[in-house]
Amino acid sequence: xxxxxxxxxxxxxxxxxxxxxxxxxxxxxxxxxxxxxxxxxxxxxxxxxxxxxxxxxxxxxxxxxxxxxxxxxxxxxxxxxxxxxxxxxxxxxxxxxxxxxxxxxxxxxxxxxxxxxxxxxxxxxxxxxxx
DNA sequence: ATTCTAACA
DNA sequence: TGTTAGGA
Numbered sequence: 001x002x003x004x005x006x007x008x009x010x011x012x013x014x015x016x017x018x019x020x021x022x023x024x025x026x027x028x029x030x031x032x033x034x035x036x037x038x039x040x041x042x043x044x045x046x047x048x049x050x051x052x053x054x055x056x057x058x059x060x061x062x063x064x065x066x067x068x069x070x071x072x073x074x075x076x077x078x079x080x081x082x083x084x085x086x087x088x089x090x091x092x093x094x095x096x097x098x099x100x101x102x103x104x105x106x107x108x109x110x111x112x113x114x115x116x117x118x119x120x121x122x123x124x125x126x127x128x129x130x131x
Numbered sequence: 132a133t134t135c136t137a138a139c140a
Numbered sequence: 141t142g143t144t145a146g147g148a
Contacts, residue, residue, distance in 0.1 A: 015143085
């Protein structure tokens with residue numbers, strides 16, 4: 001199928017489908033006229049790509065593990081390729097660390113603003129003059 | 132009508 | 141990412 005059909009079938013824009021190819025996530029063949037020709041399997045592939053992107057994985061990583069994951073219709077199931085599960089665990093740890101850092105920043109900001117409560121009227125007037 | 136590349140917003 | 145120009 002061509003890009004228009006795949007876009008309608010997956011709900012992903014043509015622009016994005018071309019971008020996925022550029023990132024090495026999809027490898028459609030080319031028709032003699034230069035048009036991209038996608039395989040049936042690419043519909044499922046796009047679904048997996050969307051899921052992995054939602055999981056916060058960079059496209060460079062997705063390109064390597066895309067074939068190591070199976071979509072049962074509801075969930076993505078890591079499989080085959082050795083080390084994939086391990087890689088995903090490291091990604092999971094990265095997210096946990098990021099959350100911890102954000103919590104620390106949140107706490108710092110909470111305390112910072114908590115101590116400035118009495119000045120809120122002053123700041124509000126200031127911002128009104130410079131919106 | 133559909134897609135392509137490149138490039139700007 | 142969306143959109144658009146200029147072609148095939």
